[in-house]
Amino acid sequence: MTAPRLAIEALSAISLRDGNRPILRRVSLAVATGEVHGLVGESGAGKSTIAKAILGIIPSQLKVTDGRIVFEGRDLLSLLPKDLRAVLGRDIALVPQDPSTALNPSRRIDAQMTDGLRLKRGLSAKQARLRAHALLEEVQIRDPKRVLDSYPHQLSGGMRQRVLIAAAFALEPKLVIADEPTTALDVTVQKQILRLIRSLQERHGTSVLFVSHDLGVVAKICDRLTVLYMGKVMEQGSTADVLAAPRHPYTKALLAANPRYDRPDTGLEPTPPEVIAALRAEIAAFDAGVAGSR
Amino acid sequence: MADDLLLARGLVVAYGRPGSLFTRRGDSPVVLHGVDIRVGKSETVGIVGESGSGKTTLGRALLGLIKPAAGSVVFDGSDITALDERARRPLRRRMQMIFQDPMSSLNPRHTIGRILIEPILLHGLAKSHAAALALVHGILDRVGLSRGTVDFYSYELSGGQRQRVGIARAVVLRPDFVLADEIVSGLDVSTQAQVLRLLKELTGEMHLALAFISHDLSVVRSICQRVVVMREGRVVEEGPCERIFAAPAAAYTRMLIDAIPLPTTDPGWLSRGASVEVAASA
Numbered sequence: 001m002t003a004p005r006l007a008i009e010a011l012s013a014i015s016l017r018d019g020n021r022p023i024l025r026r027v028s029l030a031v032a033t034g035e036v037h038g039l040v041g042e043s044g045a046g047k048s049t050i051a052k053a054i055l056g057i058i059p060s061q062l063k064v065t066d067g068r069i070v071f072e073g074r075d076l077l078s079l080l081p082k083d084l085r086a087v088l089g090r091d092i093a094l095v096p097q098d099p100s101t102a103l104n105p106s107r108r109i110d111a112q113m114t115d116g117l118r119l120k121r122g123l124s125a126k127q128a129r130l131r132a133h134a135l136l137e138e139v140q141i142r143d144p145k146r147v148l149d150s151y152p153h154q155l156s157g158g159m160r161q162r163v164l165i166a167a168a169f170a171l172e173p174k175l176v177i178a179d180e181p182t183t184a185l186d187v188t189v190q191k192q193i194l195r196l197i198r199s200l201q202e203r204h205g206t207s208v209l210f211v212s213h214d215l216g217v218v219a220k221i222c223d224r225l226t227v228l229y230m231g232k233v234m235e236q237g238s239t240a241d242v243l244a245a246p247r248h249p250y251t252k253a254l255l256a257a258n259p260r261y262d263r264p265d266t267g268l269e270p271t272p273p274e275v276i277a278a279l280r281a282e283i284a285a286f287d288a289g290v291a292g293s294r
Numbered sequence: 295m296a297d298d299l300l301l302a303r304g305l306v307v308a309y310g311r312p313g314s315l316f317t318r319r320g321d322s323p324v325v326l327h328g329v330d331i332r333v334g335k336s337e338t339v340g341i342v343g344e345s346g347s348g349k350t351t352l353g354r355a356l357l358g359l360i361k362p363a364a365g366s367v368v369f370d371g372s373d374i375t376a377l378d379e380r381a382r383r384p385l386r387r388r389m390q391m392i393f394q395d396p397m398s399s400l401n402p403r404h405t406i407g408r409i410l411i412e413p414i415l416l417h418g419l420a421k422s423h424a425a426a427l428a429l430v431h432g433i434l435d436r437v438g439l440s441r442g443t444v445d446f447y448s449y450e451l452s453g454g455q456r457q458r459v460g461i462a463r464a465v466v467l468r469p470d471f472v473l474a475d476e477i478v479s480g481l482d483v484s485t486q487a488q489v490l491r492l493l494k495e496l497t498g499e500m501h502l503a504l505a506f507i508s509h510d511l512s513v514v515r516s517i518c519q520r521v522v523v524m525r526e527g528r529v530v531e532e533g534p535c536e537r538i539f540a541a542p543a544a545a546y547t548r549m550l551i552d553a554i555p556l557p558t559t560d561p562g563w564l565s566r567g568a569s570v571e572v573a574a575s576a
Contacts, residue, residue, distance in 0.1 A: 260556055
C-alpha cells in the first residue's frame with residue numbers, strides 16, 4: 001500500500017484558556033490520494049481544530065501538545081513558517097464554510113482569483129485572467145466574464161461558493177480542506193456544490209478532507225469517515241460500513257438523532273443517558289491514561 | 295373547515311416604503327403574492343421553502359408583525375388583519391412565537407426568571423410574583439431545565455438550554471397558536487432531537503396549534519401533520535405530510551425532496567436530478 005497523502009498521527013491539543021482542557025485526544029487519520037475523507041462530529045468535537053492545525057492557523061488560545069501532521073512525507077507542524085506557506089499556497093487549499101465572508105468585498109472576483117495564479121504559478125496578468133475564466137467554466141458558471149468583473153455582493157451564495165471552489169482548485173492542489181462548505185446553502189444549491197467538488201476532485205485526483213456535522217452530506221460525498229466526539233476518534237471506516245453498520249454507540253446515537261423524511265419516527269431520539277455516561281467514562285479513562293503515562 | 299384556528303387569504307406583502315426619497319413608487323419588491331394558508335385547532339403545520347421563498351414573512355404576517363398590502367388573517371373566527379396595537383393586545387397571549395436565535399431573542403441583561411415571569415404578570419395569568427414563579431417552576435420542570443435556571447442569564451446557557459427557555463416562555467402563557475421560525479437550525483443533531491421531541495410532546499399535551507417554519511424538510515416530516523411548500527412568495531403545494539413526502543404533486547417539491555441527502559450511501563445520488571441545475575443557478 002502506498003503512503004497516504006495526508007497522515008495525522010496522534011494529534012493532541014489543549015485549550016490554554018480553559019485550564020489546559022484537552023481539545024484533541026490523539027487523533028489519527030489517513031487520507032489516501034484521490035480520497036474524500038469525511039471528518040464528522042457535533043460542535044466541540046474538534047473537527048475545525050484539525051482543519052486549522054493542517055493549515056497552520058491554530059488560534060492562540062489552543063496549543064498542539066503532541067502528534068504529527070505528515071503531508072507528502074513532511075511534518076507540517078515542524079516546518080518553518082515560510083516553508084509551510086509555500087506548501088499551503090501550492091499543494092493545500094481551503095474551501096471555507098461561509099462564502100459571504102471569505103471573499104474580500106472590495107475587490108473584484110478577477111483580482112481575487114488571479115492572485116494565486118500570478119504569485120504561485122508566475123502567470124502574467126493576462127494568462128491568469130484566461131486561466132480564471134477557464135476555471136469558472138469548469139465550475140459551471142455560465143457567464144464567467146460577468147462573474148470575473150463582479151464584486152462578491154453581486155453574486156448569490158451558491159455562486160460565491162462556486163468561485164471559492166474554483167479558486168481552491170486553481171493551483172491544482174493535492175489536498176483540499178473543505179470546512180462545512182455547504183452549511184450556509186439551500187439544499188438544491190448544496191447538491192450542486194457537492195456534485196461539483198466530487199467531479200473536480202475525481203478529475204484532478206485531489207484528496208479532500210471534508211469537515212461536516214451533517215451525516216447526510218458526508219454519506220453522499222465521502223469515501224471514508226472519521227467520527228469524532230470531544231476530540232477523540234470514535235469510529236473510522238468506509239462510509240458504507242460506518243453508516244450501514246455503525247460499531248460505536250455514539251455513531252448509532254448520531255444516526256438515530258438525524259431526522260429523515262423517509263422515516264418520520266427518526267430525528268426525535270435524543271442520545272440515551274447510558275450512551276452519554278459511557279462516552280464520558282471513555283473520555284475520562286483516556287485522560288486518566290494520558291496523565292498516568294506521563 | 296369548522297375547526298380552523300388561523301385562516302389567511304390572499305396575503306400580499308411588499309417590503310420597502312413605496313415612494314420614499316430614494317425609491318420610485320412601485321419599486322418595493324413583492325415578497326408574498328397572495329398566499330392562502332390555514333392552521334386547524336391543535337394542528338401542526340410545516341412551512342418549508344428555500345431562502346427567499348417568503349416563509350418568514352408569511353409567519354410575521356400571520357402574527358400581525360407586518361401589515362399585508364392585501365388579504366386577510368382570521369384568528370378563531372375574527373378578522374385580525376386591521377387591528378391596531380391596543381386591540382391586538384389580548385391576542386398576544388394566545389399567539390406566541392419561538393425565535394430562530396434564542397441568543398438574540400432573550401434579553402442578556404435580564405435573568406431567565408425575569409424573562410419568564412414578566413409576561414405572566416403582564417397577561418394577568420398570575421396575581422402575584424410568587425404565583426408567577428410557581429408557574430415558571432412548573433414549566434421549567436416540564437421543558438427539562440432545573441428551577442435554578444431562573445437565576446441565570448441567557449449567555450450562561452447552552453444553545454439547547456436557551457431554546458428550551460424560548461419554548462417555555464411561549465407555552466407558559468397557555469397560547470392557542472405558536473409560530474416557530476427555524477428554531478433548531480443552529481443546534482447539533484442530538485440537541486435538535488431533544489428540542490423537537492419536547493415541542494412535539496407539548497403540542498400534543500396542550501392542544502397547541504403550531505406553524506413550524508423550516509428549510510429542513512426532514513425536520514418538518516418528524517414533527518408536523520401537514521406541510522405547506524413555498525417558493526418565491528407563492529404556495530407551490532400543501533397537504534398531509536404522508537402524501538406530500540410519498541407522492542409530491544409539484545415538480546418543485548419533488549426536486550426539494552430529492553436534494554435532501556439521506557445518511558445512506560447511494561452512488562447515483564450526486565449525478566441524479568438534472569433539473570436542479572436550471573432551478574437554482576441564479
